[in-house]
Amino acid sequence: MPRTIIPGAVGLGPNLRPNAWDLAVLPLLLAILWVLAFGSAQMTTPYNIGDPLPISLDPGDLPYYLLRSFLRMAAGLAVSLVFTLVYATLAAKSRYAEKILIPVLDVLQSIPILGFLSITVTGFIALFPGNLLGVECASIFAIFTSQAWNMTFSFYASLRTVPYDLREAADMFHLSTWQRFWQLELPFAAPGLIWNMMMSVSGGWFFVVASEAITVNGQTITLPGIGSYIAMAIAAKNLTAIGWAIVAMLVGIILYDQLFFRPLVAWADKFKFETVPGEEIPTSRLLDMMQRARLLRAFSMVPGMIWERSLILFRKRSDGLSPPPGTRLRLPWFDRIWTVFLLCVAGFAVYRVGDYIKAEVGLDEVVHVFLLGLATAVRVIVLIAIAALVWVPVGVWIGFRPRVAQTVQPIAQFMAAFPANLMFPVAVILILHFHLSVEVWTSPLMILGTQWYILFNVISGAMSMPSDFRAVADNFGLKGWLRWKRVILPGIFPSFVTGAITASGGSWNASIVSEMVSWGDTTLMATGIGSYIADNTQRGDFPRIALGVAVMCCYVMLFNRQIWRRMYRVAEERLRID
């Protein structure tokens, strides 16, 4: 039977007449399709900079705004997925491409996402003059930049680790490059890729909210969406509207989970390379329904057949005996020339950027911005440490109690997805009311949304710790600090590092919105590189945005290399349980 990437096409029964399941699924799907079509049509309305884009605070309009934000997220995810498949495949298959693509990706993932927005929005507006689509694209691009890099890295890593014997089997059984991609590489990479997509969407809501109200040359454009609704509510000091927005966001996150990820995860379970015995098999009511509905199966035959045809079309023609079409020449010195060439290009680029910044801003300011970066770095370190102190014990406590974990884990994941910037106004009100220090008390906002990554990773680490370890600890009467030092901390360390890396990266990004927060016409500003970028974005000072973004990028890369990657290696090599 054909196997397809489309759920439901497996096992075409002879009987394709609609059945009872169709009655349930079909209206649901048609409704979803109609809503999506309606929302997309709204994206391309005529628009010129300066036109007012009124956002109403009427809760009745919220579903519409939610739909628009929802679509932006979906578009960002789709673009990220295509980007991932192409970029990572190129990097994994070509040695020459790999030498450029992987370092570039490393830099890209260190650039603060909202920095992208400030820099690219003018370009996108110029691309679609007189149409709102340009601004939409800029927003989608920002969401894309928040989602794509970890997906790409995951896919690249999977492609590089396809088991050698399976690759040999694919060769032995005459799979062409195209067939191998679909039959071996993509299925093998699917679980990791889907997990990263979930993480991406979870992190993406923050940027959906942050990227809808865009400032260009002092003009604020508010794209219809949840983010603009909130920006409007903040400006109008309307707490009720913010409450409604939070409810709408909740609904949005749950819909994404139920309509998209649950079916996807349940379906992709079979691609897991190794199964951990006793692990719960993910299920999805929607997927069951879709797989049982006959008419749907008939629909999915069309893409399934196209896919099948493509496999036949791009098959391997060589029978292994006729001489291969031109053996590729391999020149040993070409590698070196290529490396030197790339280094020259990179050196020139750095030189030009340095020159530009020096001419426009001056060296003193560069030093100043580095110091601002240090202030933010201190915040990030302190906050991660505090979050670890709080959430590691809590997470371990929860993880060791499977019942509790089952209820808490989804909540923690949900909290991670919830855009913390919705909560910022509350902080401003509190700071103003109690006359608190802005420098100190705006800092927790940075980690408000990202601390949950630590929690839920620690929970899953504690849950997956072999119970023998704890039995041994009990048997030898290990108690108190000794128990933590010898058993618990080493056991959860790898998961903790994974969570902390995500939290740290997220916090740097969040600093741009959290070091400068507003409520009505009051704006609180803390000293740091985040507020520097935010402030200059509002003013439209291009060279300073670039400087801020570049410096933050340096810090993030330094953090990744000097701290996280080392901890990750320790976790991988020494504390792995296998």
Added chain:
Amino acid sequence: MTDTNDLLIDLSGVRKFFRAPDHSDRIVLDDVNFQLRQGEIVSLLGKSGSGKSTLLRIIAGLIRANGGKVHYRGQPINGPVRGISMVFQSFALFPWLTVQQNVELGLEALAVPAREREERALEAIDVIGLGGFESAYPRELSGGMRQRVGFARALVMRPDVLLMDEPFSALDVLTAETLSADLLELWLERKIPTKGILFVSHNIEEAVAMSDRVLVFSSDPGRVKAEIPVPLPHPRDRDAPAFKALVDQVYAIMTQRPLRPVGAEPLSLGYRLPSATPHKIEGMLETLLEPQFNGRADLPALADELQLPDDVLFHLLEAGALLGFIKVDEGDATLLPLGRTFAEADTNDRKTLFAKQLLSHISLASHIRHVLDERRDHRAPEGRFIQELEDFLSDDEAERVLEQVIAWGRYAEIFDYDYTSGVLSLPEEEEENGSAGEDVAAE
């Protein structure tokens, strides 16, 4: 000579080398000549690292030879050939495909129409005895059943030549014997269209039981050392004297070369040290001392007594011989006086003796000890030694050899190793009083 139409696979002067990091070439196969004719089953035996799996992959078209002639039915092989199929040691099944989908994989790749694909797959699944499991996923199956899927997947291609890379070595003994007997039955009763089978094995008895010819490979560089025809009719009785004599003969050939006399020139630094833990070496020497052997054992009997697969036994024997504890000739292992002393000694004396032999016979061990003695802080990173080894060995092999010598050195307490930092050092108590190690180091 036979008619050339009879020739399925024809290799002559095949060479294969891999490029080492320092751009020197490491020769894996040198001047290999081999022919597979219609109607025969041939097995390849040899130490691990002798290049027999590489040879199999060259014939499969998975990798290219650097020189020589590789022909299938008179035509040069330039990639995976349609008439050749392969069974893998690790099964190499796609876990997300059902049994039937796995079996259909190769047909699908060649765009065989769906109906024909299904018919052929069901037939192959049936022949190999997996009927009823068409819709199961590999993870639901036991190892033996998974390998049956591996066979069905290869046989459904109706291959002229079937290549098998240690097809039974990942299975337990009983499962392996059942599966090989089933395969042999299909072959003898002509239920499969395959004209020739070539398989790599590490189990001498299995090779003799199945094949018409056994080829023994030597290593460094790999080449065909001996060819032993097996003229016994099927079914073969593994207890028959003629069978046992052949098995003995193969054991003798496989242990023929090595075994350098004690006190011969030291090994080269890049010698492929055998994989053998000190405790297994202890166990083997103790077993040889037992009354039933009384210092001398027939190799098949020793393998049986130790319950070890042949490849593991060969590593142990080589280690014992390198260290001057035993000698191996004509298919027998004999305990030397030093080995007897070792086996009769207590733990501490054993370690002292082991250290002495290690430092005098294994040049890598004495080299490491020397470097550590020379350095003021008595420490050296492992990378330094791996780099030296990579002049002779592949990356993986260099790491394995260093790991091996570290295990021996730790047992002998001539040096210490820290896994986290990857640093080798002198054992602690020696480091403190400086020269105490020298009575061990001095021979």
